[in-house]
Structures are given as C-alpha cells and as structure tokens.
Amino acid sequence: MPESLLLQIPRLLGAADSAGTPFRVDARLLGWALLTGVLALIMLLPASSRGWRASGCVIGLLSLGFLLSGVLAPIVPMSEQIVFWIVAAVTIIAAVAAIATPRPVYTALWFALSLLGTAALMFMQGAQFLGVATVVVYAGAIVVMFLFVVMLAQPEGNDAYDRITWGWYTKPVSAILGAVLVSLLAFTLGAMNQTTFQRPSAGATDVLHPAHMARFGGELFGKHLLSIELAGTLLLVALVAAIAIMIHGRDPVIAPLEGPDNE
C-alpha cells in the first residue's frame, strides 16, 4: 500500500479538526495509538507464543505512549497531569493484563488492580463515595466472590480453553471493532458543536461541594428514593435466586439442568 493511504487512515480515524469544536483530538496520533494498540492486543491475547507476547508488550507500551502524549488533553497544573497519567496508565495496563493472562485467578487480581485505578480516577473527579464504593463493593466483594468460584471450579488454571480462542477471525475482528468503537467516540465528540457543552451557570456547584456525602445522601434518598428501595429488593431477590439455583442444581433427583449430553 502506498504511503499516502497509510497516512490517510489515522487521519480518517481521528476526529475532524474543525474550528469551533471544543474537543481537540490529534487525529494522527489517535490513529497511531489505535493501530499500535490493536496490534499489541492481537499479539497479547491467548493463543500466542512467548515471543509474540513479549513484542506485544513492547508495542502496547508504545501505544500507551502515543495515548498519553498526544491523545489525552493537557490539564493545566502539571502535577495533576502527571498523576492522571500514572493512574490512567495503571488502569489500562491492568485491564490489558487481565484479559491477556491465561490464568483466571490472575485475571481477577489484575481486574482488582484496574478497579483500584478506576476508584482513584473517581476520587480525582470528586466522586469520593463512589470511589470508596468501587473499592469496597466491587473489588472487595464481587471480585472476591469470583475468586471463590474460580478456586472451586478451576484452581489450576491454564487449561486448554484458556490458551485458545474460538474461530480464527476472532482476535483481529474484535480488536478492530474495539478500535472502531473508540474512534467513533472520538469522532462524535469532536463533531459536536459548542452549545452541547454549555455548562450550567456557576452558581451551585453541587457536585463539588465539600459536604459531598451529605449532598450525595440527600440526593439519593430525596430524588431517588424509589430506586433505592427497588435496588434493595433486587438484592434480596438475587440472593434468593442464587440460593435457589444452588439447591435446584445440587440435587440430581430433582432435575439436572440442560447440558450438552441431554436435550
């Protein structure tokens, strides 16, 4: 392929640099970042040999570099920017590692790390309660639950089906689709006009109020009372359901669930 077309792709994948849009995304760099990212992921995901994985790591770091340097927007206080970069890098690297490792326990662990990164990002945005909730509920309860089940069902890890994927086209197609998704978002953001991002008048910046918890609670039990009650009921129902499934499935006399051997 001639060079001109190759250079066109990143430009076309990136957002249009039309004046007046509030978002500025460097199209070329976004394109390169996505390209290298796709390559890296394809090389990292299971059914790859050691050599591939190693070079995949290198290319992945390259992609991350593109991302951090060009794609992400600069934030004025430099310290903030560096912190953000570190947290973002940790999150992304943990996420990639979670899906790349062939051992499910390690997946859970990497995922927990990614959750921590997410929580940090939420802290940085002023959503302290949510950050804590992420760590406590998500990382602390849900991931732990997953770990319990993994250890029950597959403590060894690294089975055949962990090291391979179904279909020969899966990895490239899904990686490209992921890239397309991200570039779609970038495009759409870049194409929106000024008025969409008009912030409300700087009067009551409720969200960033120091008494964050009080306001959060007030909002939650004020406006969304019904939803809270429903959520609670949902939790109860889920609990009952989980127990029922276990009881139902445990006793072979009652009825075995449908499997590949019986229709």
Place this chain on the structure above:
Amino acid sequence: MHDFISILIVLVPALPLAAAALVAVLGPFVFRAWSHWLVVAAIGLSFLGSLVLLNDVCRRPDDRPARVVKLWNWTLVDGGAPASAQGDVGNAETAGTRAPFQIDVSLRSDALTSIMLTMVTLVSFLVAVYSIGYMHEDRGYWRFFSYIGLFVFSMTSLVSVSNFLLLFVFWEAVGVCSYLLIGFWYEKPSAAAAGMKAFLVNRVGDFGFMLGVFLIWITYGTLNFHDVVNDGGTVIAGVLGATRISAGAYVGGGVGLAICLLLLLGACGKSAQFPLHVWLPDAMEGPTPVSALIHAATMVTAGIYMITRCTPLYMASPDGQLAVAAIGGFTALLAGLIALTQFDLKRVLAYSTISQLGYMFLGLGTGTLAGISAGMFHLFTHAFFKALLFLGAGSVMHAMGNVIDMRRFGGLRRRMPHTYWTFLVGCLALSGIAPLSGFWSKDAIVASVHSKVHDLQHELSMRDSSGAYGPRTAAAGATAPAAVHPRPPRSKRQLERAANAYQWLYYMAMFTAFLTALYTFRALFMTFFGAEEIPAEAGDHAHESPRSMVVPLVVLAVFAAGVGLVLDLSYLNGTHPFAALLAKTPSLTGAVAATETLGTFHARVAAISMLIASAGVLAASYLYLGAPREVAALQEWMDFQPLLRWTDGDTIMRLGRQPWARAIRQTADRLWLGWLVNLVGLLLAVVLLVVSAPLLLGRLISPYRLSYHKFFFDEVYNAVIVGPLRAGATLCSVIDDWLIDGLVNLAGRVPLMFGSLLRSMQTGLVQFYALAMVLGGIVLLLAVDQHLSGLISQWLHHLLAFTTGVVNG
C-alpha cells in the same frame, strides 16, 4: 315500433334460446326424459312465426322490401368511422366531423331471411321430433336438446341480423354449436377429435371472413346492411342498403376482389368447400340427427346465404364471381369422385353434401339472377332431401346396432319398408330425376351456367363487331331485359377466359351429375338390395324404426318430392314463385336484377341432365344389382391391377413360353437369327419393365386409391400443417418444462441458498452472537452519524482512486 311483426322477428330466434337455457338449467334433474317437449315446442312455434313473417314479406309493397328492427345499441364510438371510405356515397362524413362507429343489434325481415327461417325451423322441427326416438335413453338426452335449441337460435339469428359484425358473431355461434354437437359423445376420442377438427378448420375460414369484414369497414365506412338515419337527419348508407344499391357505389378492382375472396374463404370454411372441406366427413362422428340438421340442411348453408346476401359486393367483381363458381364446380367434382368408393353410408352422404354445396356455389358464381335464385332454390330443396337421406341412414344405423359400413348389411328393403321408400324418394331427388325437387333445382343451376356461357360469348361477339358494349338478348324464349345496368368493364382477354372457364364448369357439372346419380344409387342398392345381411351388433334391433322416427321421414319425403313442382312453375306458365319471392330481397335488386328474365324453362339442358342422371342410375344398377363381378373388375381396373399384371415379370416369362413365340424362335434358329430374336425379346422386356416402373408409383395414386383415400387431403394437411404445429408445440412444452420451469425453480432455490448461508450464522456460540451484536451496533452508529458517513465515503473514494491508479500503472 312494437307491432306484431317486429315482436315476431325477435321471438323467432328468442324462443329456442329460452328453451335451450331452461333445458340446460332444469334438464338434468327436473325434465330428464321430457326435455324434448320444451325445445320441440319452441322450434315449432318459431316455425309458425317464420310462416307468418313469410306471409308478411309476400304482402309487402315493392318499395319497402325489408323490415329492420333495432333492439339496442351495442357500441357507439364518436368519430370512429374511417377517415376515407372509398365506397363513400357521400354521407360517411358530415360537415367535417367523422361519422361514429356504431353497432346496433338489429334484426331484419326480408325475402331471403324469411325463406331461410322457414326452411331452418321446419327442418329443425322435424329433426328434433326424429331425435326423440333416436336419442332415446341416451345419457345426455337433455344436453342434446339444449344444444339443438341453442343451435336453432344461432342459425335463425344468423339469417336475421342486419350487420356484418353480428353476422360474424352468430357465424361463430353456429360453429360452437356444431363443435358441441359433433363431439356430443365426448368420451369417444374420435368424436372429440372430429369436433376439434371442425372447429379449427372453420376457424381458418373465419379468419378470412374477419379480414373481409375489416376490409368492408375500411372501404365502406359502415358494417350495417341497412341504411341508418342518424339524429342529424343524414343517411349513413348501409353496405347492402337501398341507397348504395341504387347508386351502384361499390368498389371494384383489387379491393373489391379482395373482399370477395376473403368472404369466399369464410364461406368455404363454413360450407365445407375446397380446401376446407376436410371437416365435414369427420363430422359424421356426431349423432345422425346432428348430421342431418347441421351438416346437411342448415349450418353448411350459412356460407351460401352469406354470399347471396353480399351479391352487390360480388357484382362489383366478376373475377370474384368466377372464383366462387370455380371453387364450387371443382369441389363438386372432387367430392363426387371421392364418394364413389366410400363404404360408410354416412360418409357417402357427407361427400354428397359437399358436392351439392359445390353446385350451389356454382350457381351463385354465375352472377346472374337466374343463377343466384337457382343456387338458393337448390339450397332449399337440398335441405329437404339431404335431411331425409341422413335421417334414413340414421334409421338404418339405429336398426343395425350402430353399424354403418355398407358391406356389413344388405337387402334391408323388406325389413324396413318405410325407411326404404323414403330413402328411395330422397335418392331420386338427389340424382335429379324429374319430377322430384332435385331435378328442378339442379337443372336450374346447370342451365344458368349454360346461359352464362352464352352471355359471355355474346358479349365477345358484340365486342368484336362494334367494339363497345351493347344490350344482350336473353337466352331462348325470353323477353328483353328491362334496363342495362353499367357493369365493370372487362378486356377481351378476360371475357374469353371467363367464357372458357364457365364452359369447363358446365361440363364438370354435367359429369358430376352423372357421378351423383351413380354413387347415390350405389348406396341405395348396397343397403337395401341384394341378399339380406344383418350384422351381429344388431341383436334384436333389426326392425323398422318407431313412429317418432318414421313420421319425419315421411314428411320430408313429401317435401322432397313436391317442393319442386309447387315452387317452380316454369313448366306450367313460365313463373317461378320461389325466385320471384327471392328477387324481392334488397340485395338482389340493383345490378343483378337486369340479368335475364326468370322463369324460362331450358328444355334442352333439362333433357341432357335427365339423360345423364338416368345413365348414372342405370350404371349403378348394372354394377351393384346382382353379383359383384363387374364392380370387382372395375375396381381392379381403377387400381391399375391388370396393367400391373401385364407388365409383371411372370407375364413376360409366360409370354415367352407360348407356342407361337416358340415357333418364331425355332424358325429364327433355323435361319441363324436366334440371337436377333433373343435381342428383340430382351429389348421388349426392358422397355416393358421401364415403362411399368411408373405404374408402381401409379399404384399408390391409382384412381381407385385416390378416391378411396379422399385424395390424401387429410394426410397432406397433417404433414404440412398439423405436423409442424405439433412439433412447435412440443418444442414449446420442452422450453416450458426445462427452461422456464428451470428458471422458476432456480429462483426458488435462491432463497434456500440464502437461507442456508444465513443459517450458518447460528453457531450456538454465545460469544459469536456478542460479536455480531457489536458489529451491528457499530454499523448502526456509523450509519446514523452523518459526519462519519461522509468521511467514510470520502475514504472509499480515496481507496477507489488508489486502486484504479494501481491498475492503470
């Protein structure tokens, strides 16, 4: 005007139609064996009505010879008339606006119509009564009478309508009824095939008729027979109306000849003339009353009726008239030759019908009033004696258990006396023996041809002497004609040719009369004389027919015997009531009226034809009464058998062994000339063998074989027309089965293939479904986002430019 006559004009066709409809609806379950009452009564009433109409026509003043009743307007298209009608009498266009295309359903009553109506309804009535006995206990009894009623309606309407288009409609209608009745016993494949053949051959004729009607429309601007006065007060002259006839505004030349020939083609189809005569013998598959009614008396006369009606058109084209006469004469001879060797009694009568119809065409083709009225008179009388003959044959067939091969029965005259005597009367009438009706009518035709020849020769001599036309003197013993009407000019050569042609036709007519007597009495002698022979199928049927069948026979015999004497009084006082009445028809006024007086009795011609007919009867009695030795010998001669025997190798060898031949050789040996004798003998043998070689071919087409196989018309038609059509149909069927069905099936397979393609997407893997969902979602987003889709199209353009750049190098 709804007076009595106009009501009658409508009722005469309508009553049989009503009867037919009622029997069709109620026949199967309500009437059953009594289905005949309604139809017979309706036809009888129609007959009485037509008598009243006849009476009314006789009483009419000369200036109002026709009565037209308009029932309703079928179609009216403003400005639909053709732009330029050649035969324009000046009224087709009114002040720049074109006349409308208008078809009215109108019935007329004039001399020709009422004569035809009377004959048709009378014969139909008698045949219907006969059918009560003949079709007794047939499974389709009610169906038969319904069809008969329908047929009578169609035929009476055909002769009553006053418009070419309607004439064509009822032309087709009688064809349909003929088809239904020929194939009445539809489970018999031969009957169904015969019905199809009749219809299809008729169709060829109808095609010609249609083209003729179109041509008339273009030429004359109207299709009505009668003059129509429209709202503006202007008169739209009908094709055969008084205005046009008195003005003589008929188109001659090529167009006129074309019209005449096309109408002649239609008439040939309906009246079974060459080359469309092949359907009539096969039509004998139908019940015998059907043959008597349709194929002897009524339907086949439609062609002659039509040509008589169109006389003014034919007067404008003498070549057309010559064509009519030539076709008629030729067909008469052809059919007569075929009838000589047939063994099926009904087939003999069928060919006899074709032959007599040829006579009628011959009469019409002379173009003189005498000839035309002779043709119509022959039609009238022929209806009676031919119907009589057919019904008699039906009676014989009924008694012999449906066997009609004359070789299988004989000597029936003592067993079936009534049938025999009536059949004899019919045979005498058909052969033209005085004083029965056939003599008067056939003699009139032959005489008219003879007169025509004289006329033409006279005109030629006038041309020679004075170089211009002049008044002609009529034939022996008549007064001078009233006025000379201008006729289309013809060159001397044309006149000579016409005179020659009519002369030949005269001789052919005479010879055909001999043949007619011969084959008619042959049939009579083979059936009723000789040793009594009953075929096995007869069982206990072999007795005289019931009264319902005999009474119509007797009635018809009386008519066949007496009609001539009553309606043709030329032997008495020089008048001809039938012809005088017929001459009142509007079509027969005008140009044709000035041709010769009527009612002259041509004694010389009558004597000659009587002699010839008697010779035929004597020949038949010599051959067929008594031992069949002479017939066998004649057949052998006609089949070239003796000639073949003479030129056979065995004969030559035997000749060589004769004593005189041996003596010759001995003397030659002594004179040392043996070799000469051998050489001469060899040469003679070679010559004889060479000469006899064509005889082998001749064996195939010997006169006997030609006659027996109907001159191979059916085989030729089969090979030339039916064969290729069948091959074409097979080809089309193959294309339909393989190509078209194949394409359709292929189109049906496409969704299947598509479906199987899509079915492979159901892998059962959850993650595949998730992938598909993501893909779909992204496509949706891409489609919705206009900015993006514009950019994508831009990118595709770039890609296209790039690829073309690579291709072009």
Place this chain on the structure above:
Amino acid sequence: MNDVTELAMLQNYLLIGALLFAIGMLGFIVRRNMIVVFLCAEMMLQGVALSLVGWSRYFDDWGGQMLVLFIITVAACEAAIALALILMLARQTGNLDLADWQDLREEGSPPYVDHLIPEQREPPAVWPRLTPAGKVPEVDEEALLHRDRV
C-alpha cells in the same frame, strides 16, 4: 477550575472510559473461560461508570453518580446469580469452557471443535532427591504443598 480545564478533564475521562469499555468488550468476546468473560463484563461496566462520573461532574448533575451507584448494585446482583449459574454449568461438564455449550446452533450444522492447542510449557519437574542408604529422607512439607500454578 476554568472551563477549558474542565473540558480537558472530561475529554480525558471519557477517553479512558471508552478504552476500558473497549478492552472489556475484547476480552468478553475472545476469552473462553466463563469466569474471565464475566469479569470482562464487569470491566465494561466500570468503563461506563467512569464516563458517567465524568459527565456528572461536568454538567453538575447528581444523576450520573446516582446511576453509577445503581450500576454497582445491579452488578452485584448479576454477579451473584451469574456465578451460581456458572457453577451449575461447570458441574455438568466438569470445566469452565464456554465453547462446550453450543446446542443453540442450527440443526444439522457442525459444532465448533478445537484444532490447534498451543503447547503448554511443562512445569519444572521436581525430582526427588535420593537419600543415602539408611537415612530417612527429609520431607519438605512446603514443597509437597507447593503448587507451581494457580
């Protein structure tokens, strides 16, 4: 913070959220272990949550954070039930392979079968150390219990 910085921050958070979502989606589709698939689903939810918090901060709307709370709640319920079901499924087949469950496919079409399975590195073998005659070997309890892979 001025508007430009706010905008920049929003942009960044949205991008990170999108990346998390994309990576989660990739893992959901590619991996065959049921647990890993569900963990990736949770990762997708996290990406969404991050975006929501970003929007909420930018537009000063509590709604985003409320939705994130409910997302967490529902994710918990979903995880509970999902894990119960996964355990039942694993009991049927004995492993956690998602490709074992293909019965929803079209009748008559062949199932997906693995062809190439990459080699697995053999764990370093632990050879027993032979003791001299007459000596009782030391049993290393830890080594016995050692599991190379988890």
